[in-house]
Amino acid sequence: MPRIASVLLPMPLPEAFDYAEPEGLELAVGDHVSVPLGPRTVRGVVTALRDGVGGNRRLKPVLNRVDDPRLPANVITFVEWAARYSVDVPGWPLAMALRGLRHPPAKPEKAVALTGVQPGRMTPARLKVLAAAQAGPLSAAELARQAGVSAGVVKGLVDEGALEPVLVAADESIAQPDLTLPAQTLNPSQKAAADEMADMLAAGGFQAALLDGVTGSGKTEVYLEVAAAALEADPAAQVLVLLPEIALTQAVMGRFEQRFGAAPIEWHSGVSPPRRRRAWEAVADGRARIVVGARSALFLPFTNLALIVVDEEHDGSFKQEEGFIYQARDLAVARAKIEGALVVLASATPSLESLWNAHQGRYRWLRLGARHGTAQLPDVHLIDMRATPPEPGRWLSPTLVKAVSLTLQKGEQSLLFLNRRGYAPLVLCRACGEKLKSPDSDSWLVEHRYTGRLVCHLTGFSMKKPEACPHCGAKDSLVSIGPGVERVEEEARYLFPDARIAVFSSDTVFDPAGARALVDSMAAGEIDILVATQAAAKGHNFPNLTLVGVIDADLSLRGGDLRAGERTFQLLAQATGRAGRHEKPGRAYLQTYSPEHAVLQALKAQDRDAFVEAEMAMREEAGLPPFGRLAAVIASGPDAEALEAYVQTLAAATPNAEGVEVYGPADAPLGLVRGRRRKRFLVRAGRNVDLPGFMAAWRARAKIPNSVRVTIDIDPYSFL
CATH class of the missing domain: 3.40.50.300 (P-loop containing nucleotide triphosphate hydrolases)
Known part of the structure; x- marks a missing residue:
């Protein structure tokens, strides 16, 4: 009996497409198949099969089954659920589920294997090679390494016929967990x-x-x-x-x-x-x-x-x-x-x-409720920068400088934490007041002294720092405003010239191997002062780290982000928690211009419950998560008039729904990115509202012009 296969494609398409199942192919849900799409042949996954008798349209046939492991039914269910929840097309999460198959299988690799022929001359080195080769084919380099001999010994055995070149499948063996090993000792x-x-x-x-x-x-x-x-x-x-x-x-x-x-x-x-x-x-x-x-x-x-x-x-x-x-x-x-x-x-x-x-x-x-073993939580101190400011042009307060100095004298490690990359977050012209921005974007350019460039962390734009202001042409007028980790490192090297200092940020550590090498150096005591962004604030365990200094504890409290208090508490609690994780007691100093702020007071008292209670009360009164739900709509386009016309049409098409409030449209905080103007709606709904369903219905009520892109974000975390 002929059947119809619904095939989902890893492309921005709204639904699976129907194809005829050729006789004898015997497809199953989860099979990878090749199908025609217009003039192209594309790959997809079978998501459903049904009886094809009585259909009134001629369907193109599935071309063939692709020989890859079948996608489990639960994965298909998850992909479809994720798309509905995120108000997006199912092809996108499917593409993520198939990401590992983007590249063809690796080609067979060259190796050497035993032939059974004995060499004419036997030496201790050759005996080691032949013994190591008993385990099976290995690359010549790996065989030499395992035998502890030079590559020439292996080559000599190949020349004499005791080993022969072979091709082996490039398939890494998967070592299985040994469940007989002893369990951890838990408190x-x-x-x-x-x-x-x-x-x-x-x-x-x-x-x-x-x-x-x-x-x-x-x-x-x-x-x-x-x-x-x-x-x-x-x-x-x-x-x-x-x-x-x-x-x-x-x-x-x-x-x-x-x-x-x-x-x-x-x-x-x-x-x-x-x-x-x-x-x-x-x-x-x-x-x-x-x-x-x-x-x-x-x-x-x-x-x-x-x-x-x-x-x-x-x-x-x-x-x-x-x-x-x-x-x-x-x-x-x-x-x-x-x-x-x-x-x-x-x-x-x-x-x-x-x-x-x-x-x-x-x-x-x-x-x-307590640290493992004898370790205790660090003592947290607030440094009021209004009372004890740093020297002009500096960023470390005298109190923190003294604490770092004492830590160095005791042979212990310090972490100077600032969640801001680069050397300075803003470059300003003293002559005309121009703030240097990324072209066609509203984001400031960040100075990076290591590379001598100005970088936009939003768009990736980069340029060499100019000698003159691009706006007014004044020479030597550009000044760096505010600190980044590179500037803090510069100051630390000036204050502590004999200390071993390193920087840990995404600009200095480019891959997992580099991160691991830096973390290992810190854990081994090869670094005295680590200057770091949030890359060092999560999960790392440095036995000799006893001091954490936070350079700008107020940084993430600024702006209108509804999660600012929560994020700040989480980040600084994690950062200060790097200190004193072993026998030696830890201390943390938070430099702030607002020591009276409730978040900082909760950090000082290490009273998370009080912070949570206050934050929850504020959220409940405002109907914000977790007591309500949020969604955002960002519309962008190169033509300001066309974009404004669309968002006004979308606003007029807002469905009437109980328990839902729509705010906007308004200019997004970053109103221009890569030459595209941006408008924003914010939607607040009760927890009993099907928010993804509301957003999908709303979007469908206003035709989107070709020049406009619309992004829906369920439960947004960023409000840019």
Whole structure:
């Protein structure tokens, strides 16, 4: 009986397309297929099959099945759910789910193997090579390395016929976790949390837990044991650990390798395309039992996902804000529900949304109230910059300078934290007052002294710092305003010329290997003062770090971001929490011009509960998340008049819906980006409102001109 195959394409198309199933092809849901689309042949995934008898239209046939692992049905369900939730086309999340297949399989690799022929002359070095070759074909370089001999010894054995060149499949063997290795030694609080989550796993079905522990309380050790419980309970179970930063990946990989005797599969943008394909295939066929990766790992084709851990669940890096827009923390909960798995959200400073869900009983709330072992939380001090300002042209207060000096004298390490990249955030002309901006954008150019360039961190535009003002032509008139980490490093080198100083930011560390090398140097005591952005504020463990100095504690409190207080508390609590994580006590100094601010007072008192209570009360009164929901619409276009006409049409087409308020249109805070004008709507709704459904219906009521782009962001984190 003929059948119709619905095929979803990884393209910006609104739905799956129907194709006829050729006789004898016998397709199944999840199969990868080639299909015609206009004059092209494209690749897609079969999402449904139905009886084709009685159809009144002639369908193009599926051309062939592609020989790749079938996409599991739960992944298709997740892709379709994610698209509806994000008010986007399903082709985008499908493209993410197929990202590992963008590159062809790796070509066979050259290796050497035993022939059984004995060499005419035997030496101790040759014996070592022949013994190492018993394990199977290896590259000549790897065989020499394992035998501890020179490459010439291997070549000599090839020349004599004892070894022969062969081609082997470029398939990395996937080491399986050793579940017989001893478990971690947990303190009573950690063990209680691990046991409770193990019971949740044993109960089966979808469950969610918030693992809420102060910095240094040993949350990683807890979820390692939960992962062990999941893997022991089912020999085919798979575990996914999501991390907010690539820089954290290697440290967590090492912890897993130490616990299970095998490194997990790694998934993030720093993984090479061939390794990414092998990882995708290993996940799809079940060989990859533990995966550690960035937010996009959530779209991998797991066949038996039993546990998802979202580490540092509060972190804003889990929000994808370009392309397909989604919040990985929220989608992790949704995928766990689809898979019938346990999801664990771990943080020292949980998001207000997760805390609210825990309060409401939606998540099991597991708290670790003390640091592991004898370590104590650092003492936090506020430095009032109005009372003790730095010297003119400097950024470190006398109090902080003295604290760093004493720390150096004791042979301990300091972290100077400023969440601002580059040398200076603004370049100004003293002659005309012009603030240098990126061309066709409203964002300021940031000076980078290391490269001698001015860079736009929004658009990526870069230019050499000019000798004269581009606006008025005045020479030597450009001055740098405000500090970035490069400027703080410059000052630290001036004040402490004998100290070993390094900078940790995305401008100085370009890949996971560089991040790992810097973190290892810091952990080994090879750095005295680390000047860093938020790259160093998350998850790192430096045994000899006892002092944290925050240069501009007020920085993220400025502006109209409704999450400013929450973000500031989370970031600074994480940064100060790097100090005193072992036997030596820690101290933290926060430089501020507003020491009376409630966020800073809560940090000083280390009273998170008081901060959360006050922030929750403010959010509830305003109907903001987690008590209400938000969505944003950004419309952009090169023609200001056409853009204004569209947003006015869209405003007039707003559906009448109870419990929904629409604000705008208004100019976005960044009203011009890459030559495109930007307008913004903000939507506030009650929790009982189907917000994605409202947004989809609203967008459909106004035709979008070809020159205008419209982006919908459910639960926005950025308000630019």
